[in-house]
Amino acid sequence: MSKKLAWYAGVVVLFAGALWAPLYNRVEPSVFGIPFFYWFQFCWIIVTAVATALAYKARL
């Protein structure tokens, strides 16, 4: 059950990170000239995908 709870909490964090525009609506820090807005959301896809894969592995 606690594993399940951790996953649900994780989903809230992942969704909040995706939806809370003040968090990422900025140019700096940019990487190779790519503004933060773009590379952050790109990385967030990977973070979310890894979290979902872990949830699958944990048989949730």
Add this chain to the structure above:
Amino acid sequence: MNWPALTVFIILFVFVTVLGFYAARWRRGNLNSIDEWGLGGRRFGTLITWFLLGGDLYTAYTFIAVPALVFGRGAIGFFAVPYTLMVFPFVFMVFPRLWSVAKRHGYITAADFVRGRFDSRLLGLLVAVTGILATLPYIALQLVGIQVVIAAMGFDGTGLVGDLPLIIAFLILAAYTYTSGLRAPAMIAIVKDVLIYVTVIVAVIVIPFHLGGYGNIFKAIPTDKLLLAPPTDTSFGAYTAYATLAFGSALALFLYPHSVTGLLSASSRGAVKRNMALLPAYSLALALIALLGYMAVAAGVANLPEFASYFDRYGSSFAVPALFLHELPDWFSGLAFAAIAIGALVPAAIMSIAAANLFTRNIYREFLRPGCSEKHEAGTAKFVSLLVKVGALAFIVFLPNKYAIQLQLLGGIWIIQTLPAIVIGLYTRWLHRRALALGWLAGMAIGTWMAAAQHFSTSIYPLDVGGFTVAGYAALYSLAVNLSVCVALTFAFKLVGAQHDADATVSEDYDEDMPRLA
């Protein structure tokens, strides 16, 4: 006429046509049963489901419209990224339940489930009609995707002659969907997805190389488009629009009939879950595709005289084809255009099958011909899938494309109104069936009104809260109204003792890994 591009395009198109007809023999089943024709016999494993769902959800319209929005409007168009990012954890948690209960009871549509769960023919009908209404303009938009790439290869005739290649392509599609059912798009999806990945990988390496790197591309974007408009004293700027568009679209995606069809055709609950961990590969591709919009800005394609007439005709939708033609060799543009066109055929086929399943199962067999034979049912579905495609074709050929775009925008607002019955219904039947029907009605009315108030040009509604503007996705606002009505009326119905306990399902049906047919 661009012969190198056209040659590559035609070779690939002929190849998938052969595959489409051949698919009837693949994992041979009795195609006179709707379960076999319309769901591929629920026999697709993890890999095929991955190609099928990827090919189904990421449509040609996505590949044209997302970069077009980024090209025209900047950062707001990037909402597609948080949107696709949220879809898969959400579906991972909720929709394996739908797969299990559908397998157990032989449901082939979400409306089947709602009808059984709430013992309500009316609610089943509402879900079916909403699904069909939301799907038809979506099919029409796939045609717009094909139209743009055909024009890009130099077919710029007008009238019926100009539309001839489109008509031929769609008639071929209609023929093999009729004979092979869901097996055809499942097989073609493999080709489509491989072509899309090749196109995207080449485009995001080669084009920035020509344009002097990603830093240069972003430097070419006007500062007001590079980020979302920040909040002011009287509004949240673009923040709420961005977040609600992403969240609302994520909630709505798997309520669409074509998503449900793809999901239910999986061979096991595990295949569904595994896919939710694997499908984000397409989200990465989509984020890169969105950036093509900025590459088109940096390449300055909108100001090139050879493309002027196309931009006049297709607007920002021509940004991606123009970028390919300008930056890549012609034969490779042909491959990319084939990827987009085949990328239209796969979802168009699945959508027409899904709409046909809904009509046949939840309207025809439920109300018009109860107790018809299995063969008659499958025959009707095949015929309706033809009808649906011819209708979409006529819509695009005879009416301005803007109507299809506006209707598809409305479709997103409409389909989300089925969320209380389907998603909440997967967990509890506490909500009363009549409350659900009235909530649906309220949501449909408010949502349609909100879009009409914006003259159907945008689904963002500027909600005024005491002089402060909260701009948000009309689908989400109307869903809030729908849910409030559902909850309030359920209390009211329970208070007057309107109990209703008939439920075709039991709670174990939702969690089983290997359900046996009831």
